[in-house]
Amino acid sequence: MIPLILLICFVFFLLHQYLWRRRGLPPGPTPIPVFGNLFQLSGSEAPGISIFQKWKDQYGPIFTFYMGPVPFVVLTDYQDIKETIIKDGETYADKYLSPEFNLYFRGGEYGIMDISGDRWREHRKFAVLQLRELGVGKSQMESKILEEAEELVKKLKTCEILQEDFVLQTDLDVAVGSVINQFLFGYRFDESKMHEFVKIKTLVNNFMEEVGKPLGVLAFTCHGIPPFIVKQMVSGIEEQKRELFGFLRAQIQDAKLRINYEEEHNDDFVEAYLRKKYQREQNNDFESYCDSQLENVCFDIWAAGFDTLTNTIGFLFAYAINYPEMQKIIHQEIDEYLGHHRRLLIMSDKNSLVYFNAFANETQRLANILPMNLPHALTxxxxxxGYYLKKGTGVIHQIANVMTDETIFPNPYRFDPTRFIDENGKLRKVEELCPFSMGKRQCLGEGLARMEIFLLAANLFNYFEFLPASDGLPSLFKDFSLVSHVIPFKCRIRSRDHPEESK
Structure with missing residues (x-):
């Protein structure tokens, strides 16, 4: 009798989950119990891009798929995305993420990336303000990035002297990590701090890998899973969580020891936050700005700003080595612009280097760093x-598929920078190129990232030619977790100190 009752309950559970709950939702692939469509998603050649394209072809530009037992409505058409996330941004402003995961990993609803409501609005606004105040788009931040560009040039000249194959990504990672750390904590990773960089890079990368696995996605997105089960589902990040937040906590504590709250000038983000926190506490507000929130915002800036950007720049050089004729055009453009005077390129030079900008745009389009957009929730x-969706429904604006839409980008998997250059030789603005997402959740560090791509990559092309290593060309295959990773590759370089000899 008991087995029969259990069987009936199970049948009713399946009917509720996969028939009753699906009524009114757009059509989509049939989910399996518990796991939904996760195995189809993780088993595809390019998770989030190829499988979503297959579903788009089968069900149309709007469809439903399941992450575990939770349905998510997916939009793949640019105009549909624009109509929702831009023109009706408040309706799609919340994040659909597990409060149980936030409790386990963050200690509560903290940070910027994974929360909603007033705290999100307040701290996103504060972070954007500090990015502007601390110099994004100004000489203050430009000089810090140029310092990293100079260090890169020095390191690569040493590699050239040795005439050995080397892994370029290692030095790119240090440069990007140093820019982030200078913004957050006011110092770069020189030789004395390199052990810190290696540690935090490893921790961030391991976190991204673990939460990108099927069980990680379940824990990250599904509501109602008890925290102790969430902990088991993502047990691989336990040590990363402890050490990562320990590092951030130590930096914040150092800042507290040296800060003078009576001063108004801020040297870095943490100082600005601590002063804001101090001001609020003088008015008996001890919740809006707190240590737990600061730790989690620092994590968000590290996690969002590091992995995505280092892989973008890594892909840029992988494409340049695979397409030497295009790299030659970049060199020619720089030489014609600078003449025989070799110097560091600065932001005021950017608009004059049309082909480099087009090459960077095409890299961002085809590298498609975020293969699946993080889900939003209806407010x-x-x-x-024609579909009636309830408040709280998860919605994914699948921007990755927009950037491979053949109706917008003909022959979308061909690497072709000229698609971003118009008939007059000017850089063509294509609004469907949206690697930093769109709307109210658009990447808050977009301005900083664009500066880094130009100042780091263009200056390396300015001083060096990048050549295949002895074992051949870099792979253009993508390794996936939450973001697309460039496969580590070796290369060789040749100095371009004399532009007239390279022509």
């Missing part, structure tokens, strides 16, 4: 394309 009931 109210909404009618969408």
């Amino acid at each position: 109210r009931d909404v009618e969408l394309k």
